[in-house]
Amino acid sequence: MNTLTRDEIDRELKELNGWEFSNDKIHRELTFGDFRQALSFMVRVGFEAEELVHHPEWRNVYNTVNISLSTHDAGDKVTSKDINLAKAIDKIYKTY
Numbered sequence: 823m824n825t826l827t828r829d830e831i832d833r834e835l836k837e838l839n840g841w842e843f844s845n846d847k848i849h850r851e852l853t854f855g856d857f858r859q860a861l862s863f864m865v866r867v868g869f870e871a872e873e874l875v876h877h878p879e880w881r882n883v884y885n886t887v888n889i890s891l892s893t894h895d896a897g898d899k900v901t902s903k904d905i906n907l908a909k910a911i912d913k914i915y916k917t918y
């Protein structure tokens with residue numbers, strides 16, 4: 823699987839909302855009105871991840887969800903699979 827160069831990642835991040843690159847992964851912090859909304863978002867992203875066969879690394883504290891994306895099968899580097907999942911996550915988040 824093709825890992826993206828730093829230039830390619832930067833170009834992709836411009837098309838995304840609020841994602842940053844560090845430590846070989848892309849990251850975004852999302853906030854919600856309450857825990858119920860955060861949980862419902864995570865369930866929806868979880869089903870999308872199953873469809874894409876690509877899964878987020880994430881942490882939830884009450885109304886905040888922190889997500890990191892990288893591709894384990896590509897040595898934990900960023901690939902187009904991470905960009906595609908990030909796009910799906912942005913689309914779902916827009917509905918909250």
Ligand SMILES: C[C@H](O)[C@H](O)[C@H]1CNC2=NC(N)=NC(=O)C2=N1
Nearest residue numbers: 875876877878892893894895896
């Ligand atoms: C066998 C299965 O398709 C793989 O393990 C998938 C599942 N979800 C995955 N998720 C992520 N983030 N990286 C992967 O390399 C990955 N691989």
